[in-house]
Amino acid sequence: MDLDKGDGVVDCSPEEKTSELEGGEILEPYVGMEFETEDAARKFYMDYARRVGFVVRIMQRRRSGIDGRTLARRLGCNKQGFSPNQKGTIGPEKKPRPSAREGCKATILVKMEKSGKWVVTRFEKDHNHPLVVTTNGFSTAGDKDKKIEELTMELERQEQLCVAYRQKLLSFINDIEEQTEELASKIQVTVENVRKVESQVQKRHCCR
Numbered sequence: 001m002d003l004d005k006g007d008g009v010v011d012c013s014p015e016e017k018t019s020e021l022e023g024g025e026i027l028e029p030y031v032g033m034e035f036e037t038e039d040a041a042r043k044f045y046m047d048y049a050r051r052v053g054f055v056v057r058i059m060q061r062r063r064s065g066i067d068g069r070t071l072a073r074r075l076g077c078n079k080q081g082f083s084p085n086q087k088g089t090i091g092p093e094k095k096p097r098p099s100a101r102e103g104c105k106a107t108i109l110v111k112m113e114k115s116g117k118w119v120v121t122r123f124e125k126d127h128n129h130p131l132v133v134t135t136n137g138f139s140t141a142g143d144k145d146k147k148i149e150e151l152t153m154e155l156e157r158q159e160q161l162c163v164a165y166r167q168k169l170l171s172f173i174n175d176i177e178e179q180t181e182e183l184a185s186k187i188q189v190t191v192e193n194v195r196k197v198e199s200q201v202q203k204r205h206c207c208r
Helices: 038-052 143-207
Strands: 056-063 070-077 107-111 120-123
Touching: 038 056, 038 070, 038 107, 038 120
Parallel strands: none
Antiparallel strands: 056 070, 070 107, 107 120
């Protein structure tokens, strides 16, 4: 899977619904729930997450191989998965930092049906960590800053990896070119030797 932001109108049935019902009860996503657009599904889940007490991570999407349209989108808790090891062969070693990910399995998958509606085909509700509801939708006051810092560090890491991969690719290409030139030289020498042998053989035949 390969896997964007916006607002839309949620269409869960014949009438419009939001993530909170009358009396403060929170409407949960459910398998079969329909939305008019992908953006509407995303907005609903983000609103649901804010009311429940977790932050949404935009995850994979599946695209059409014909026109590139998004056919499915997966969203989940920002504590999904585990943070990669910060130590590596590229650059100096970094001090270990507390991980913002805890292997949470909470997720939702929405797919576009032939009708054009976006339908929830999978919903995992349970989190393996405490949920804290705040007005801004972040679990703690510093959660937003930590998220920005985490994304910044990940971007820097990806840039370092791109530089390293580019250097390796250039080195590989240079090795191929050198080997190609060396092979061409050997072939040329072999061809010349064959010609010399053929010339000597012809001379011997002429002498006879």
